[in-house]
Amino acid sequence: MNHHAAARFVSIACAFILAACGSEESTSTAPQGSASAQQISANNANLELDLNCDNATYPSAELLQCELSNVTRTLEANVEQLMPAFVARQLQQTAVNIQTVLQRSLQDPSWTLPPAFGNTGLTPLCASGAGPCVGDPFRYPGVNGPDGDVFYTQQAEVLPVVYYDQGCARITGQVWKPRNTGNRKLPAVIIKNGSVQANEALYWWAAQELVRAGYMVLTNDPRGQGLSDFSTPTGEQGGNVNGAVFYEGLVNDIDFLMSSPSNPYPHELSCMGTYPTRTQAFNPFHEQLDETRIGAAGHSYGAAGVTWVQSFGAADSMPWPGLLSKTNPVKAIVAWDALGSRNTPASATLTSLIASETATGTLPLGTLVNPAGAPPVSPRVPALGFTSEYGFTPAPFVRETPRDEHLNGFKEWAAANVPVFNVTIAGSTHLDYSPGPALPASSWCPNTDNNACEGGWAKPMITHYTLAWFDRYLKNPGEAGFDDADIRLLDDARWAERMSFHFASARKFSTRDGQLFFSEDIRMKYPKKSTTP
Template identity: 45%
Template sequence: MRSTPAFVILALSAALAACGGSSDSNAIATQNPEAAKEDTSPLAALSAIPLVGGVLGDVAGGVPDDPKCGSYTSPSAEFAACEAKNFARISEAPREELTNPIFVQRLLALGLVNTGDYLMRALSDPSRLLLSPPMSVSLNTPLTPLCATYALPCSGDPFRYPDIDPFYKNEAVVEKIDFYDRDCARLSGRVWRPINSNGKLLPTVVIENGSVQAPEPLYWWMAQALVRSGYAVMTFDPRGQGRSDQQTPAFGQGTNINPAVFWEGLVDAIDFFRSTPSKPYPHNGTCQASYPTAVTAFNPQYAVQDKDRLGIVGHSLGGTGVSVVQSYGATGADPWPGLMDAENPVDAVVAWDGLATPGADGGGFIPSMSERPPVVPRVPSMGQNSEYGLAPMPNLQAPDPEAKLGPFRAWQAAGVPAYEFTIRGSTHFEWSLIPLFPATSWCPEVVDNKCVGGWGRPMAEFFSMAWLDRWLKRSGEAGFSDADARLQSQSFNERLSFYSRSARDYPAKSGQRVHCENLLEGCAP
């Protein structure tokens, strides 16, 4: 038997041990091993389903879903058959990737290049090393933050890099940036714009990572989609993520150790994104004595931005971050804490497996989440959810169909536009393209050095773009005229969860209410 590559083990171990921030984590059932030996029912078999591949390797594809799935009682043989096929989808991505030599070779080669790039950065700026002045211990190493090298699972889609993807030559201007957060940790990121904006001011979007194992490149798929649709974009690694600092000069930490960086740091990122030569980013000035690192004084792409149109997108703990940040300035929420704008400039939100429910502590296993600022519905928000969450386990009974609609109900009650859906057979990693992690298909084929097709990611992109276009595009811009039609499209209905209800309630551009309490069943336009 062929042994499992070490980086596969690393990927799966990290997935189960070190991600966080989803506002709706799945409960993990435990069973008595002795009792399981005596139980020969179809449900008992589900508890032994392997995480990746194995006996369910070919269950998910080829055979259409039973249209009655979601209506069978549990336990029953019919429920078990539906669940087995549905749960098998989490093995699609790793199986496709591991069995495609083109994908594996590219991933391994890119890992060496990205690691070399990381080491060259450290050598050119020794202040980024573990033991270097002005700090005796920086905690910046190839493993801290966990994905600092952008290698192997931390690479994201390996075909979305400038050395192989013509997007960077033909479609976009992408510029590297470094800036300080409010506590003088150095943050790493990029700003993106279409190569030909023709002097027009563009709507803008900031994308925030999930936590721990989710560095910036994992979300370049969305940055590319936005640029192609005429947006100016910013991606970045929050403190404790990817190539940003693990800690501040005063030893303040990042990532899950200090989840506040996902809302405080997002405000800082928005401030940088909106900085200009006449109004430079303020924290660079207050932190300039912290390190000899050259930082970016202001957004080099400031001139293309329409400052009246800003969306924010976040995954996992980044979803919590965008939930908090959109709240600032609302009645019952904290005032806007940014330094570049007098009021909250955020106009629309998309949260991937992380839109927060007002009043919920959002805590779970994340330290200090009980100290999260208030979440108050203020702007149109879309939540996209996974079925099997962070540590995928099969359902031994049907979940509560309303369980994932908490944020939607809160926005709806507040009279603020909302849209929330759950992707069938999905995990927490649908939105962070982490090679070899459990997720539905996202690279079934490699054609002309591009991943083509997939299940969850294309659906996520389609509706994320439609939602942002609905609230941020203007007449005459691509995506404006058909945004409502895309949001009401049933073309992805077969990918909606048959367990968890998906719903929408918002006004179309015509002013007509677009309301549906169960998208899977279908609602009249």
């Protein structure tokens, strides 16, 4: 038996020796007949999984067949995007986006004149909102569908904002909140984009679902990307060239979210007059923000950013640098590929990331993008991490894949006894979290019958766990999503089949009634599906 097969045998054995191996278990502090325990048990009681691929040895013809079938998923989205309805909607929205950025330059020439270095309409990347930068073309105002006009006119209030970052670069974004909430205080989530190509429209899928679930949301383009300034007036860069914007910028975002007329945004005061552009001095929805319930979700370099920012204020990290709160207000994070860890070599170039992916067959972004000055990673708040199987450039694995390869961050959070969950979805790419035309990803728009992208493979699962995690740690009693957050997080019957057979998905957190759920390999705790007719 080789090492890989032996490790898998041990994983299976652990399913039957719960306390010894750290698989699924519950503490004795919880009532044995609690409602959540009964519901979770009922949901998963009859779950059996096809574990043939999990147990296939390397190398073998069986594993090769599993792998070839698995990697095929990474091109599903590209095939779907050939549908006439999708192509037509994409082209329509591309034309609107290009016209919008041209109109902005005509109305406010300071966007393209010195000292606005690098703003050309083609740069920063995605400034035009064309090609992949359209994102999901059905999620724009003016689209006759549930994610278009229905959302913007009936479900949400969305206000565009422009505010300065700490270097006086203009940051463009939007603040979102549910309609008809009265004076009720809302939990909030800030979404931090990935680097290079990732403009905010690629994350509107998350913003819309969070708003529907009762959250205030802040989205924007980091400095150096999308419609924000390419650089500061003094030439300081952003984007992948300067990874500091993904944690410094997120701290600025938190200050802006927390700003109000009586407590204005500090960088508006320090940068006032840099440009004639109308900028905001405070969050227009400040009256409804619950400052005690702020979360952050980030993708790629943004996932690294939320990992670093949650670390500020920990005893073994760096002090909280925000200007409108004495302590770090972030209460929970979601890292879309991937949750970082302290054991990280420093590297910050896209070339090195792709080279690493080519060499190893994976894209450990959370372990390769530590710029100088980033705070040491320290598990401080509950963290949900996602890790893709195939990175930027999908290709079949031609190596043995250790099942715990994606669990570096998970292990650090688990050792610190801070709630953590890490999911790897079968057939997923790094771009499943930023769906856009022509980007390799699993299915995310198989059906447009309702003038919206419905269905898919990875995105529904990403959405499900993201909402459930924030509901678990940011919702109050009586709010939608509070009562069943635990059950949704433990709904293996619905989602375990989509988890990777290469890499373990794992969790360690307690439900609201005090039960500890700890599994280092969720799939392998279930019995193999019977092949008997």
